[in-house]
Amino acid sequence: MSDMNLKLKVWKQNGPNDKGRFENYKVVANEHMSFLEMLDVLNEQLISEKSDPVSFEHDCREGICGACSMVINGRPHGPNKGTTTCQLHMRFFKDGDTITIEPFRANSFPVIKDLVVDRSAFDRIIQAGGYISVNTGQAQDANAIPIEKDVALDAFSAAACIGCGACVAACPNASAMLFTSAKVAHLGHLPQGKVEHDKRVQKMVAQMDEEGFGMCSNTYACEAECPKEISVKNIASLNRNFIGKVFKTE
Amino acid sequence: MTVENNFTETETLVKEGTGLKNNVPEAGDLENKWTQYRSTMDLVAPNNKRRIDIIVVGTGLAGASAAATLGELGYNVKCFTFHDSPRRAHSIAAQGGINAAKNYQNDGDSVYRLFYDTIKGGDYRSREANVHRLAEVSRNIIDQAVAQGVPLAREYGGLLANRSFGGVQVSRTFYAKGQTGQQLLIGAYQALSRQISVGNVEMYNRHEMLDLVKVDGKARGIITRNLLTGKIDRHAAHCVVLATGGYGNVYYLSTNAMGSNVTAAWRSVKRGALMANPCYTQIHPTCIPVSGDYQSKLTLMSESLRNDGRVWVPKKKEDVMAIREGRKNGNDIPEEDRDYYLERRYPAFGNLVPRDVASRAAKTACDEGYGVNSTGLAVFLDFAAAVIRYGKSEAISKGINNPTDQQIGDLGRAVVAAKYGNLFEMYEKITGEDPYFQPMKIFPAVHYTMGGMWVDYNLETNVPGLFALGEANFSDHGANRLGASALMQGLADGYFVIPYTIGQFLSKEIRTPKIANDSPEFMAAEKETREKLEKLMNIKGNHSVESFHKRLGLIMWEYCGMSRNAEGLKKGRQMIRELREEFWRDVYVPGSLDEYNPELEKAGRVADFLELGENMMVDALDREESCGGHFREEHQSAEGEAQRNDKDYTYVSAWEWDDNEPILHKEQLEFKNVELKTRSYK
Numbered sequence: 001m002s003d004m005n006l007k008l009k010v011w012k013q014n015g016p017n018d019k020g021r022f023e024n025y026k027v028v029a030n031e032h033m034s035f036l037e038m039l040d041v042l043n044e045q046l047i048s049e050k051s052d053p054v055s056f057e058h059d060c061r062e063g064i065c066g067a068c069s070m071v072i073n074g075r076p077h078g079p080n081k082g083t084t085t086c087q088l089h090m091r092f093f094k095d096g097d098t099i100t101i102e103p104f105r106a107n108s109f110p111v112i113k114d115l116v117v118d119r120s121a122f123d124r125i126i127q128a129g130g131y132i133s134v135n136t137g138q139a140q141d142a143n144a145i146p147i148e149k150d151v152a153l154d155a156f157s158a159a160a161c162i163g164c165g166a167c168v169a170a171c172p173n174a175s176a177m178l179f180t181s182a183k184v185a186h187l188g189h190l191p192q193g194k195v196e197h198d199k200r201v202q203k204m205v206a207q208m209d210e211e212g213f214g215m216c217s218n219t220y221a222c223e224a225e226c227p228k229e230i231s232v233k234n235i236a237s238l239n240r241n242f243i244g245k246v247f248k249t250e
Numbered sequence: 251m252t253v254e255n256n257f258t259e260t261e262t263l264v265k266e267g268t269g270l271k272n273n274v275p276e277a278g279d280l281e282n283k284w285t286q287y288r289s290t291m292d293l294v295a296p297n298n299k300r301r302i303d304i305i306v307v308g309t310g311l312a313g314a315s316a317a318a319t320l321g322e323l324g325y326n327v328k329c330f331t332f333h334d335s336p337r338r339a340h341s342i343a344a345q346g347g348i349n350a351a352k353n354y355q356n357d358g359d360s361v362y363r364l365f366y367d368t369i370k371g372g373d374y375r376s377r378e379a380n381v382h383r384l385a386e387v388s389r390n391i392i393d394q395a396v397a398q399g400v401p402l403a404r405e406y407g408g409l410l411a412n413r414s415f416g417g418v419q420v421s422r423t424f425y426a427k428g429q430t431g432q433q434l435l436i437g438a439y440q441a442l443s444r445q446i447s448v449g450n451v452e453m454y455n456r457h458e459m460l461d462l463v464k465v466d467g468k469a470r471g472i473i474t475r476n477l478l479t480g481k482i483d484r485h486a487a488h489c490v491v492l493a494t495g496g497y498g499n500v501y502y503l504s505t506n507a508m509g510s511n512v513t514a515a516w517r518s519v520k521r522g523a524l525m526a527n528p529c530y531t532q533i534h535p536t537c538i539p540v541s542g543d544y545q546s547k548l549t550l551m552s553e554s555l556r557n558d559g560r561v562w563v564p565k566k567k568e569d570v571m572a573i574r575e576g577r578k579n580g581n582d583i584p585e586e587d588r589d590y591y592l593e594r595r596y597p598a599f600g601n602l603v604p605r606d607v608a609s610r611a612a613k614t615a616c617d618e619g620y621g622v623n624s625t626g627l628a629v630f631l632d633f634a635a636a637v638i639r640y641g642k643s644e645a646i647s648k649g650i651n652n653p654t655d656q657q658i659g660d661l662g663r664a665v666v667a668a669k670y671g672n673l674f675e676m677y678e679k680i681t682g683e684d685p686y687f688q689p690m691k692i693f694p695a696v697h698y699t700m701g702g703m704w705v706d707y708n709l710e711t712n713v714p715g716l717f718a719l720g721e722a723n724f725s726d727h728g729a730n731r732l733g734a735s736a737l738m739q740g741l742a743d744g745y746f747v748i749p750y751t752i753g754q755f756l757s758k759e760i761r762t763p764k765i766a767n768d769s770p771e772f773m774a775a776e777k778e779t780r781e782k783l784e785k786l787m788n789i790k791g792n793h794s795v796e797s798f799h800k801r802l803g804l805i806m807w808e809y810c811g812m813s814r815n816a817e818g819l820k821k822g823r824q825m826i827r828e829l830r831e832e833f834w835r836d837v838y839v840p841g842s843l844d845e846y847n848p849e850l851e852k853a854g855r856v857a858d859f860l861e862l863g864e865n866m867m868v869d870a871l872d873r874e875e876s877c878g879g880h881f882r883e884e885h886q887s888a889e890g891e892a893q894r895n896d897k898d899y900t901y902v903s904a905w906e907w908d909d910n911e912p913i914l915h916k917e918q919l920e921f922k923n924v925e926l927k928t929r930s931y932k
């Protein structure tokens with residue numbers, strides 16, 4: 001197990017109003033570490049020198065909570081397909097590498113500190129209509145409505161979104177269409193979700209605009225960087241639906 | 251370096267407290283107690299609900315489901331999480347599934363059977379009436395989840411699919427691939443989001459509860475720190491519900507998310523709530539082993555793998571050495587030189603013994619020097635036999651005569667991939683080794699804490715108006731939790747229990763005006779919270795928070811881990827006291843109080859773990875028996891099996907914490923419906 005000497009160029013920014021800058025660090029890692037463990041080593045080093053550690057968000061460290069969020073060498077969640085930052089391991093880097101680390105950048109995701117951004121806009125999009133209106137206790141027996149296996153799987157694939165925001169960070173327009181369309185598709189596929197579908201789409205899209213996310217211009221950068229490989233087909237079907245709806249109401 | 255020690259040798263001075271009343275309703279048999287209780291309990295009228303404020307802390311399965319349901323009922327709910335969004339709670343990481351006594355498979359399942367399995371699995375250390383209620387409402391959970399749009403797995407006919415889990419004899423586990431927790435949490439999060447959008451729930455993200463406020467003996471609010479600005483706030487309500495999760499991270503390394511902690515529960519304990527059975531820890535047998543001292547967390551490999559994987563270590567020490575040094579790998583060891591120790595020791599259950607038994611057996615193999623990685627702390631989980639078995643049967647069903655080894659391997663691996671593909675992929679991402687061709691290396695890791703805040707039948711702690719739900723309470727799993735039962739319990743508590751039982755307390759509060767948040771009690775609690783934070787900042791010592799947490803973890807793992815003994819527990823307790831003293835003298839917290847400061851957050855949590863750890867040692871020392879996840883070396887049979895002591899220890903230990911003179915309150919457990927038996931897997 002040999003040591004890897006790495007140079008890190010890390011974005012440091014003290015709050016949303018600070019201009020921010022890159023800071024250079026040296027760190028010794030090894031190939032068994034995860035990327036975040038490499039940053040832990042850096043932070044331990046910084047703390048022992050009584051300097052300011054690098055703030056980054058993380059929790060589950062197994063690719064499911066959606067907390068980790070950083071752009072590594074220009075790519076949200078780094079170089080590997082279908083992999084979150086916390087699942088990225090150092091054996092994909094080599095001794096002597098320089099690694100650039102930045103936050104997810106988007107107007108709707110203001111920087112809190114260093115690599116930590118505020119993604120609460122996503123919560124507000126869900127609050128606008130990303131649910132099925134059923135109170136606790138109102139449900140009928142779970143097997144009362146059979147749902148085709150493939151339909152359930154399609155709903156599941158869309159529901160696998162972890163709300164990380166990499167799609168927004170990857171998009172040249174900082175659009176939140178992949179995230180929003182995934183929720184619309186998840187609920188829209190299911191009979192339980194069909195009742196409120198049209199209203200849901202309108203309200204969620206309106207909220208998305210209000211949050212200041214950009215327009216979707218079909219670059220598909222979002223799909224390429226999405227760690228859960230959410231499909232852009234969801235965007236296409238949302239667009240069809242939305243446009244259809246606008247025509248219907250106008 | 252010798253540590254200056256202000257503590258004298260700690261003798262266990264345990265004072266016996268008063269017995270506890272669990273408030274299980276007298277009326278009705280086990281089967282209809284809950285129904286009867288529900289239909290006779292006091293209610294709060296809708297117009298009164300609107301005048302009542304409830305604080306819910308936590309947005310995991312338990313907290314999100316509780317906050318959403320209480321909002322739907324018309325209460326004013328304020329909900330808190332330290333996460334940036336309710337959706338990130340640790341529940342999101344649950345993989346395998348959720349149990350429910352639906353009997354959709356018509357394989358003989360029933361509410362009684364789920365009740366019985368849970369009581370037995372818990373090694374007869376849980377409360378009958380609570381567990382029966384859990385089994386009853388389990389069925390409603392699945393209905394509710396499906397209505398919310400949770401995409402649970404289905405069969406071709408469109409009906410819900412089930413799998414079996416954790417050694418029980420029926421298929422009652424519902425699942426959504428390996429992401430059951432995620433899907434259920436998103437369902438609860440969406441229900442919560444809906445209540446936020448209509449104004450019934452006011453959501454406070456990135457707010458950490460740092461203290462509980464009692465007024466006239468009742469829980470009336472909390473003190474929080476805004477994690478973005480550092481601002482300390484006082485929040486008042488008629489009652490407080492904690493759904494703040496488990497405390498496995500006291501061991502530093504665990505399968506829990508990095509942020510999981512005990513602070514909300516522990517600070518409530520310091521305000522008089524009781525900590526029940528803190529020593530009951532579940533150590534999961536199949537996790538990816540530690541690879542170095544930089545390791546930050548451990549990753550679970552689902553229990554389902556033991557259906558097809560065989561656990562073994564080499565018989566010969568020279569093979570062990572060759573593997574550790576990389577000269578050989580598992581495949582190089584011939585069949586006759588392998589010790590399939592679970593199959594050898596437990597022929598009846600083999601690789602499918604319960605979690606606690608499998609974990610201890612792995613430890614024994616490694617303690618004896620047979621561990622198969624460079625740290626000596628790993629055993630093999632091997633799928634080669636399953637690949638051949640499946641490959642041959644696939645070849646037959648495809649009509650291939652005399653298949654080559656290559657064909658058999660390819661066909662077999664495809665079957666294994668269909669069953670466990672995502673787990674194999676996760677293993678490869680982390681270790682860089684391909685488990686289709688080499689046996690996995692696994693080792694036990696801390697996973698779940700059965701202990702937690704003591705609650706009565708209403709899920710109310712001994713502090714009136716303070717409730718605890720989900721993993722944060724101790725209620726339903728006894729000394730060992732069965733797989734797929736934590737998700738069930740969290741959602742049962744939040745959707746179907748607390749919305750009713752909270753009325754027992756609140757129906758007496760309808761004339762209580764809005765609680766003021768500037769009473770002397772609130773002001774004093776706020777001041778104490780601030781002083782504690784300032785104290786942490788001002789130590790300006792030489793060692794990071796992380797370094798103390800790691801050292802605590804090692805002490806806990808060594809002396810209060812998979813097996814425990816009196817001498818070790820006394821020593822461990824003393825070491826924790828010394829470490830705590832050193833922490834408060836020498837920790838270094840960078841940054842300042844009034845800003846986003848993750849190191850300060852961690853410091854407060856580690857300070858609490860340093861107290862909880864001592865409580866766990868004291869509890870483990872008191873319990874002179876082996877039961878479930880608690881194995882005392884003094885109490886084992888000649889073959890090394892756990893020996894319970896029903897005569898003296900059929901009680902819940904509920905601790906009133908004082909580190910010099912802890913007081914032990916006992917709740918005697920009564921078993922009227924099941925007979926206490928020794929668990930045997932031979």
Ligand SMILES: Cc1cc2nc3c(=O)[nH]c(=O)nc-3n(C[C@H](O)[C@H](O)[C@H](O)COP(=O)(O)OP(=O)(O)OC[C@H]3O[C@@H](n4cnc5c(N)ncnc54)[C@H](O)[C@@H]3O)c2cc1C
Nearest residue numbers: 308309310311312341345346347459495720721734736737
């Ligand atoms: C890897 C893994 C896999 C698992 N798989 C399964 C499975 O397949 N089936 C199963 O049944 N169980 C499983 N479990 C166990 C199960 O996931 C947990 O026990 C359960 O989800 C706990 O839910 P909870 O709502 O009680 O707490 P959590 O989900 O831990 O939520 C705690 C909440 O409290 C908040 N909080 C905590 N402290 C504070 C504070 N001081 N101030 C403000 N907010 C606070 C947090 O922000 C969070 O929102 C698994 C566990 C792990 C670790």
Ligand code: SF4
Nearest residue numbers: 161162164165167226
């Ligand atoms: S769509 Fe993909 S990239 Fe976007 S938030 Fe969801 S998981 Fe992340």
Ligand code: FES
Nearest residue numbers: 059061066068086
């Ligand atoms: S830390 Fe949870 S997804 Fe990366």
